[in-house]
Amino acid sequence: MIEQLPVAVLGANGRMGAEAVKAVESAPDMKLVAALGRGDSLTSLTDAGARFVVDLTVPESTEANVRFAVENGMHAVVGTTGWDAGRLERLESLLTGHEGVGVLIAPNFALGSVLASAFAAKASKYFESVEVIELHHPDKVDAPSGTAVRTAQLIAAERASAGVEPSPDATTSELAGARGCEVDGIRVHSVRLRGLVAHQEVLLGGPGEQLTFRHDSFDRASFMPGVLLGVRNVAQHPGLTVGLDGYLDLGL
Numbered sequence: 137m138i139e140q141l142p143v144a145v146l147g148a149n150g151r152m153g154a155e156a157v158k159a160v161e162s163a164p165d166m167k168l169v170a171a172l173g174r175g176d177s178l179t180s181l182t183d184a185g186a187r188f189v190v191d192l193t194v195p196e197s198t199e200a201n202v203r204f205a206v207e208n209g210m211h212a213v214v215g216t217t218g219w220d221a222g223r224l225e226r227l228e229s230l231l232t233g234h235e236g237v238g239v240l241i242a243p244n245f246a247l248g249s250v251l252a253s254a255f256a257a258k259a260s261k262y263f264e265s266v267e268v269i270e271l272h273h274p275d276k277v278d279a280p281s282g283t284a285v286r287t288a289q290l291i292a293a294e295r296a297s298a299g300v301e302p303s304p305d306a307t308t309s310e311l312a313g314a315r316g317c318e319v320d321g322i323r324v325h326s327v328r329l330r331g332l333v334a335h336q337e338v339l340l341g342g343p344g345e346q347l348t349f350r351h352d353s354f355d356r357a358s359f360m361p362g363v364l365l366g367v368r369n370v371a372q373h374p375g376l377t378v379g380l381d382g383y384l385d386l387g388l
């Protein structure tokens with residue numbers, strides 16, 4: 137008989153959490169042991185015997201949820217946004233005291249999105265200009281998206297290590313926000329539009345040419361293979377992993 141991984145979903149009544157509950161219930165190698173919503177006590181995770189926690193909540197809750205999981209020896213697969221440098225640092229030092237526990241912080245679980253960001257980052261050092269445009273549903277509470285922040289960080293790191301100059305920009309007069317925001321020196325623009333789910337374009341420009349990496353999630357089902365891949369791999373990656381690309385063989 138197949139051994140089933142005992143999985144809990146936090147944020148189970150949300151858009152992503154509800155989809156994750158269905159995905160875990162349908163996975164033959166997993167057993168959904170808890171599905172928690174806002175206000176539910178985290179102690180039900182230990183009571184239910186959860187060994188894997190999938191966090192799909194809100195930026196204000198996610199750090200405390202992950203801390204509870206780690207302190208109780210549970211592996212965590214986290215899709216919630218809001219993991220800035222300070223939070224990641226605190227999590228890394230917490231994990232040093234809990235050997236063997238794995239945490240995956242995945243700004244985007246869609247495999248196509250992970251690939252598009254990784255390819256765009258690699259390509260970006262060959263182009264003079266780069267800008268990121270992310271487009272999401274209007275119920276999203278954070279901007280820019282976690283995916284866009286991560287993509288811009290990857291791009292900035294690639295360009296810095298190749299010694300590429302900042303993208304040219306002659307703007308001297310601007311209505312506030314017209315040029316978007318900057319993440320590690322990379323311009324990021326956020327669109328919120330009814331009908332959208334999650335979409336991103338990385339625009340790379342050089343003399344006389346443009347290369348665009350675009351990814352579209354038309355449905356939250358697009359995130360579920362990545363969530364399940366995260367749960368299946370997190371125990372084999374103790375410590376902190378940022379980005380699902382850490383579990384993929386991208387050969388880059």
Ligand SMILES: NC(=O)c1ccc[n+]([C@@H]2O[C@H](COP(=O)([O-])OP(=O)(O)OC[C@H]3O[C@@H](n4cnc5c(N)ncnc54)[C@H](O)[C@@H]3O)[C@@H](O)[C@H]2O)c1
Nearest residue numbers: 147149150151152173174193197215216217242243244245
């Ligand atoms: N990594 C990815 O691929 C991916 C994909 C989509 C969304 N997201 C992110 O996931 C998060 C959730 O997105 P969503 O669209 O499902 O939001 P949502 O608002 O629909 O769902 C969040 C749910 O979490 C609940 N919640 C809040 N605090 C909680 C707590 N302490 N314990 C349990 N439940 C709690 C809320 O009541 C709500 O039901 C966001 O940060 C979003 O950006 C990530």
Ligand SMILES: O=C(O)C1=N[C@H](C(=O)O)CCC1
Nearest residue numbers: 217243244276281282283334
């Ligand atoms: O719908 C959301 O909210 C999404 N959040 C993540 C982000 O901020 O990048 C992933 C895409 C969908």
